[in-house]
Amino acid sequence: QKEVEQDPGPLSVPEGAIVSLNCTYSNSAFQYFMWxxxxxxxxxxxxxxxxxxxxxxxxxxxxQVDKSSKYISLFIRDSQPxxxxxxxxxxxxxxxxxxxxxxxxxxxxxxxx
Amino acid sequence: xxxxxxxxxxxxxQMGNDKSIKCEQNLGHDTMYWYKQDSKKFLKIxxxxxxxxxxxxxxxxxxxxxxxxxxxxxxLHINSLELGDSAVYFCASSQAGGTEYFGPGTRLTVL
Numbered sequence: 317q318k319e320v321e322q323d324p325g326p327l328s329v330p331e332g333a334i335v336s337l338n339c340t341y342s343n344s345a346f347q348y349f350m351w352x353x354x355x356x357x358x359x360x361x362x363x364x365x366x367x368x369x370x371x372x373x374x375x376x377x378x379x380q381v382d383k384s385s386k387y388i389s390l391f392i393r394d395s396q397p398x399x400x401x402x403x404x405x406x407x408x409x410x411x412x413x414x415x416x417x418x419x420x421x422x423x424x425x426x427x428x429x
Numbered sequence: 430x431x432x433x434x435x436x437x438x439x440x441x442x443q444m445g446n447d448k449s450i451k452c453e454q455n456l457g458h459d460t461m462y463w464y465k466q467d468s469k470k471f472l473k474i475x476x477x478x479x480x481x482x483x484x485x486x487x488x489x490x491x492x493x494x495x496x497x498x499x500x501x502x503x504x505l506h507i508n509s510l511e512l513g514d515s516a517v518y519f520c521a522s523s524q525a526g527g528t529e530y531f532g533p534g535t536r537l538t539v540l
Contacts, residue, residue, distance in 0.1 A: 324469070324470070350528065352531075354470075357534070357536075358533060358534070359433075359519055359521075359531035359532050359533050359534050360472070360519070360531045361530075361531065362528050362529070362530075365528055402470055404470075404472060416474050416477065416485050416487075417474060417529065419471070419472040419473070421469060421470060421471050422470040422471075422472070424470075
């Protein structure tokens with residue numbers, strides 16, 4: 317069993333839909349949770365960063381962490397075709413240079429105009 | 430003004446060859462990484478260097494040897510390339526306690 321599980325999709329939604337992306341994990345020591353977006357043939361770029369449990373909002377994006385359930389989510393409101401990409405969750409026990417990042421497999425999202 | 434750059438972008442080579450990938454960051458970060466992304470987009474850390482010192486070394490064949498000549502550079506040398514080495518290799522960097530910034534990737538194809 318992988319430490320971080322993420323449904324690879326693909327997930328296809330119409331423009332304007334609310335998108336929910338999720339990851340589950342098994343290591344209760346994870347404290348730092350991130351969402352990266354990766355466009356085709358590009359490197360991952362950080363979207364959201366959360367420490368411990370709770371919600372964080374940034375524009376159309378909301379990240380949620382539920383440590384009791386070992387479950388994290390990324391919500392995208394009013395989805396746009398430009399949101400079409402692969403979304404990777406990542407987590408670590410420590411901060412970036414003391415704890416390695418463990419990635420989920422990534423969910424491929426397509427937003428249709 | 431590229432933050433994390435890698436060369437080459439594409440690399441096609443024969444089995445058994447030796448090749449190198451170079452990475453440079455101009456962000457002033459003190460930590461650099463190599464990741465491998467397989468055909469299923471699964472991204473896995475290979476190595477991490479902090480101030481030129483190796484701090485993370487995952488279970489990677491010893492045909493892979495990272496070298497950090499200074500804080501801004503982390504190169505990856507691969508000996509005796511195998512078919513299974515075909516993947517996209519990403520370099521990344523971060524500052525202590527900060528988030529990781531990824532390069533554009535090097536797509537390696539071993540024939």
